[in-house]
Amino acid sequence: MSAVDAIIQIMARGGARDYGGERISQLAHGLQCAQLAERQGATPSLIVAALLHDIGHLLNADEWAAFQRGEDARHEERGADFLARHFGPEVSEPVRLHVAAKRYLTAVEPGYHDGLSPVSGRTLQLQGGPFSPAEAAAFAGAAHAQAAIAVRRWDEQGKDPAAPTPDLRHFAPYLLTALARPV
Template sequence: MTTDAPQHTVDHLFHLLISQGDADYIGEKVSQLQHCLQAAHLAQSAGSDEETILAALLHDIGQFLPEDAAEAMMTEQGSVGRQGHEQLGATYLAELGFSRKVCDLVGAHVVAKRYLTAIDKSYYDGLSDASRMSLRFQGGPFTSPEVEDFERDPIFPAKVALRKWDDQAKVVGLVVPEVDAYRPMALRHLLLQSS
């Protein structure tokens, strides 16, 4: 994937969001696309920078990739076995030319849950059944050394915030800006990265 055609990349990416986005969000009552739009809106409402808003919009993009594309990407990287959707998404966005911060935030939205469940019992108690179930497969809550390590990352507060928006972005019937509202931001970001 080349990074010298940001407009083409944005068209391709937004087409993917729109065409795949109507799929059910497993175990939840909103569509995948609605979930992503609500997460992006929460990030924007919190006054986040554009990288964080884009990461919120695209945090589940790894779930949107057609299976053959995901497999091809894993083969290219020489990775064995299945990667989590968050890592797949981060790799995919890096290939498209998104910044390290966007990719790191997308890649961390599962480990941030492991972090939060380790430091905050009320966070664990507030998880949906589906999310609690998936935590088990994601490795469970962090150990103390893992918590310390996570907190050494300068962008860990944004990782935690994104995780919380991810959890909240499941409100049935909520009206938020449509996907096209984020096109100029995505284009601006990619142009900046390629300049």
């Protein structure tokens, strides 16, 4: 099975699960985020990062239980490590940094915190809360920070249970283009 087929299978099988208390499935959320990236003319790698930014949730069957216990399961690290086996840092690092981007935006952008969904607000606290000024400055200078901020904005926007999206196979060409290793 190719890497693209394996990723599509993970998303299709696990993606039907509830998105951690949001009113949308994991798959629908990823598709909406990728569609937003596509509409904004993002690169194939950034579209893939938007599509797969929460794949770490699907790689850990205990994710929801950890959340219920008040623990951060660090889905961004699990997902980025998995994706780094197949894609370059243009995909894996925005995924790794998308939680840090939320912490950054809540620290530096007035009103950003107020626009978070209730679930995102709760997870923000589990993830360390808004960055300190020093943490925000360090993040702003990090490689892939701007890409992670873009993914984070699509992440928050892609939670409409009624939004139509293309199916998962629509994004297969982007997955193929972004692969670091030949299929």
